[in-house]
Amino acid sequence: MDYLKAFVVGGLICVVGQILLDKTRLTSARILVLFVVAGCLLGGLGWYEKLVEFAGAGASVPLPGFGNALAKGVKKEIDENGFIGVLTGGFKSMAAGVGAAMLFSFLASQIFSAKEK
Amino acid sequence: MESSEKAKKQYQDMVEIYSPKSKIATDCLRAFLCGGAVCAFGQFLSNTYLSYTGSKETAGALTAVTLIFLTVLFTGLGVFDKFGKLAGAGSFVPITGFANAMSSPAIEFKREGLVMGIGAKMFTVAGPVIVYGCLASMVVGLFYYFLK
Numbered sequence: 001m002d003y004l005k006a007f008v009v010g011g012l013i014c015v016v017g018q019i020l021l022d023k024t025r026l027t028s029a030r031i032l033v034l035f036v037v038a039g040c041l042l043g044g045l046g047w048y049e050k051l052v053e054f055a056g057a058g059a060s061v062p063l064p065g066f067g068n069a070l071a072k073g074v075k076k077e078i079d080e081n082g083f084i085g086v087l088t089g090g091f092k093s094m095a096a097g098v099g100a101a102m103l104f105s106f107l108a109s110q111i112f113s114a115k116e117k
Numbered sequence: 118m119e120s121s122e123k124a125k126k127q128y129q130d131m132v133e134i135y136s137p138k139s140k141i142a143t144d145c146l147r148a149f150l151c152g153g154a155v156c157a158f159g160q161f162l163s164n165t166y167l168s169y170t171g172s173k174e175t176a177g178a179l180t181a182v183t184l185i186f187l188t189v190l191f192t193g194l195g196v197f198d199k200f201g202k203l204a205g206a207g208s209f210v211p212i213t214g215f216a217n218a219m220s221s222p223a224i225e226f227k228r229e230g231l232v233m234g235i236g237a238k239m240f241t242v243a244g245p246v247i248v249y250g251c252l253a254s255m256v257v258g259l260f261y262y263f264l265k
Contacts, residue, residue: 002160002164003157003160003161004157006153006156006157006159006160007153007154007156007157008153009156010152010153010155010156010157010159010211011148011149011150011152011153011156011207012149013152013210014148014149014151014152014153014204014206014207014210014211015145015148015149015152015206016206016210017148017152017206017209017210018141018144018145018147018148018205018206018207019141019145020206021144021205021206022140022141022144023141028206028209028214029218029242029245031206031209031210032209032210032214032215032218032242032245032246033245033246033249033250035210036246036249036250036253037249037250037253040250040253040254040257041253041256041257043257044253044256044257044260044261055156056160056163057156057157057159057160057162057163057180058153058156058157058159058160060159060163060177060180061155061156061159061180061181061184061211061212062152062156062210062211062212063210063211063212063214063215063246065212066212066215066250067250067253069177070250070251070253070254070257071253071254071257073254074254074255074257074258074261075257075258075261077258078258078261078262078265083262085258085262086255086258086259086262087255087258089254089258090250090251090253090254090255090258091251093254094247094250094251096178096181096182097178097181097182097185097212097215098243098247100181100182100185100186101185101189101215101216101219101220101243102219102239104185104186104189104190104216104220105189105216105219105220105223105224105235105239106223106235106239107189108189108190108192108193108220108223108224109220109223109224109227109235110227111193112193112194112224113224113227114224114225114227115195115198
């Protein structure tokens, strides 16, 4: 059942992205930024977390889930360290993802060459 | 002559019936199926990691790292591009899009050098995501700090 929920909710979030891509002049890069920021603000209000509880990876794997993780991280950091958490929380909570992407991308650039297009 | 005209008309009617109503409907269907599949796979990873580690947060982070790893690998192999053409937003809205946005230029611009090639180009798309993501988190943080 949780697979079905993840599939449907995750799929629908992607459909929103596709409609934005086809119907507006937003590029994919802008949609990425928009989704992360939207997820962060919805996460700040505590709304996105309800969707994560319902759909699991269907809500946390798409980029709004990444934004939601930033909001969660900043709140946690403020609870633990006070005001400085406003600055450190978001960055800290994306560290694992961005760090992994940096490492793997660097290694990939050393192993693979660009394909002729 | 007459029969060929008729056949043409028939063919056109058939095209009308069987071709998708519009580009956006097909695009959305593909995005839904592919994006949904990525998320369902993420759910599988998350469940698996949860049963090993027992921590929801660790399982979530490991799921993201695994998806990022696979995306970078498939980007390097040139497979992700094809998936992207098929899936549209289904490929870049999940976390896979972020990983692809970093690895693809890193590979493409490596001939421009380690610093301004790989180092800088990796963040052409990921940079803005990080900047505005962090700024949004600070806005959330400020409200949270003063209103809690």
